Amino acid sequence: MREQHQLRDDSPERSILARLILPDQTVETDPLEELHGLAVTAGTEVVDELIQRRSHPESSTFLGKGKVEELRLMVERHDADMVIFDNVLSPAQIRNLERATKAKVLDRTEVILDIFAAGARTYESRLAIELAQLEYSMPRLKRMWTHLSRQAMGVGMRGPGEKQLEVDRRLAQKRIFDLKQELGKIERRREQQVSARKEAPTVSLVGYTNAGKSTLMNALTEANVFAKDKLFATLDTRTRRWQLPGWGVVLLSDTVGFIRDLPHSLVASFKSTLEETRQADLLLHVADASSPVVFDQITAVYNVLKELGIEEKNTLLVLNKIDAIQSAAVLTRVLDRYPNAIPVSAISKKGLVQLQEAVGEALGREFYDIEVDVHPGDGKLLSYLEAKGEVLSREYGDETTTFHLRIPAGAMGPVHRDAVEIRPLPGSYHALQRSADHSEADVETESEFDPTSEVA
Template sequence: MTTTHQERPLAVLVGVQLPGVDDVEHAADLAELGRLVQTLGFDVIATVSQRRGALAAAAVLGEGKLKELAELTGGSGVVPSGAPERKNKARARRAAESGEDDEDDALGGDDDEGDADGAGSRGARRATVVAVDHDISPSQARNLERATGAQVLDRAGVIIEIFHRHARSREAKLEVEIARLNYVAPRLRETGGGGDRQRGGIGGKGAGESALELDRRKIRDRIAELKQELAAIQREQSTRRALRQGQRRVALVGYTNAGKSSLMRALTGSEVLVADKLFATLDTTVRALHPEVRPRILISDTVGFIKKLPHDLVASFRSTLDEALEASLLLYVADASDPTFRDQLGVTRSVLSEIGASEVPSRLLLNKVDRLSEDERDALRLEFPEATLLSAKIPADVAALRESLIAHFEASMVEAELLLPYAKQSLIGEIYENARVLSEEYGDDGGRLAVRAHPAALDRLRSLLAR
């Protein structure tokens, strides 16, 4: 019996090191782009990198590097006439004075040569996708496609495509489709007859409307429909969150692949998806801390963040991020084994600040410390004295975190007495759900319950009893 192994399509990464970006940061950005492309289902065979003052206006790279890229994809390496690169004269003069070879200066040239050799050893197979670690204009993408003969995706396009493939719930699918259509709309161009114009009937083109304008109008209409459907779902989500108002809620936030879902599974015993890939989780999952305590502590796992996250995705996932905004406590989860986790924390805090969640009480969890040496752990304790070092894979670490969460909420709880009239005995479940009942006594007018609860939960219970 013969098993056929289907080869994954190949991709080439393209990065331009701009002024102010050091070698370490540039290498980390390209490594992250590589992981994104692999998550999308491609094998990365080479990286073409160049140091420039700015992206080339026509096709991102200079002429020499563009030809090097085309050798990996089987393209001509030439931008078609009519779209010449517009040189920045001041930049060219500075490069000439400094002796910098702006067109062909590769970062890590030996690595690029090694990558190119690796591509050649695969025989006739060529890269079919070029992934650019920048947001590029539609014209730059078209020129790159013409020069390389490959599909071109910028960083935003790669991330949006991953979100599109990983979305599971109806809400996530709607959010991603809105972002995807907003990304596609400005990149549409005429095909076939080009700018032909017709007077349209019902369902056809409008008077004097080209095929391109018709396509863009359809996209605008589709986005409007999706937003209406999403708004209805978000109203339901808001109702569910309102019912949880006053409950003790913890939101796990952090960079993608920091280990949030693994921690969620360990804390709650739930079967949430855990995968060693970027953006494995796009839907917010809410589960109770396990073993349960009274009142319950709810844990929510949120979508991960990433550097240069497309703005449309931040806007689309606003309702998902509202879980963080309305949480009682944020747990910032960072992969301590990743050398760039400090920058990743900065990205997480920046996005949460953008939605107004920077004022929510928070704690820092440095995860995956099982991958570090004891000396590295000691250094982290000195640098982050308030952080909790743990591994989601070590039961003792998870148990200690659970106890610290319980202690955190216990500190803010107060004792009080509630009068439960016999006519409102149906609220007994609500009381047990939101407070710890210390004792119960029943008299002629109803039950007197000594409880311990959070002040906000007590106010809500008193409001229900007073109605």
């Protein structure tokens, strides 16, 4: 019997980009540049673009009637497969636009979720993106989830006479519950692993997607982690040992990049992946200094950090890609707003020495090298020092036990209160005096968050 071969079209789907700009929105020089990058990263070929400025969205079709007709003609002329909006659309608006244009319609959120799904490599990130996709798609169910019926759903999930859509919704809800349970277990394990790690101070790279975080990690640690000039090249946390001159070994972590209007469900789903960032001693906020919208990108990152509850971390702003800046006036403009930012080029390695010095100084402000005398019978303080500090050595005397340790500044309250004697080692005295002034409060002090300052 002769084999039958089915021809398959391997060409990418053809997409048209669209955006509605409202009066209160900041408009970039090229309003669709970022969406173009997202569409290409998702694997589509962009064939045309459409922009409308309007005081408010049309409730049924988002765009005005005339622009919807223009969009339909674009789809017909280019034989486009889909329209991608740089906005968040309601399920009804998507349905109405699909009927009008006879093409698939995606909004910004769905494209970002699709990119994350394609790039997820670890078990944890695959669970996180599946959860985010399901939560996004629940209001948009159109008999999409029958493949989940292969999952073991338990007794009582399917009732007689139910419509298929109701069955699909039950399947999706059960899967969402299971994913949240599993991710909760992973998050608790990750919290324990990260909090128990005491071998070195931790520094975490954060920043807008494609700002060059992975390239900077390679330049600092020679880690040879995957780095590519594309959006969301990194989705999973990578941690490497960084030999910081004048300090010693520091653990440097790199994780997923942020973007404006990052879907809330995605941020929530990736909380366990971002645990390294949540518990880091210092954040390096890497920004693309060559981007014409660098200020908006910096603000977008701070907004995501705020959503994660870690906006008050000690942070250094790193202005990367200065080698790509054509005019010195561009860098001057950014430095005028962030005068303490550190300009670097991860590619040419320019400015890395200054960055290393700034990191060492920042970590020095947060950690104290001290000797502490403790009563042997004070088990509570002994346990506290073991848990909160990095014990470098200990000596047992007749009346006291002497610890040489490195301890975070915010953990000094109980030490000042209960220790027999504290002897700061060289370089720690003035900082130690400042911490003593706040010892009665016995709280961890953190720098004030200010989106207009490079040290948040």
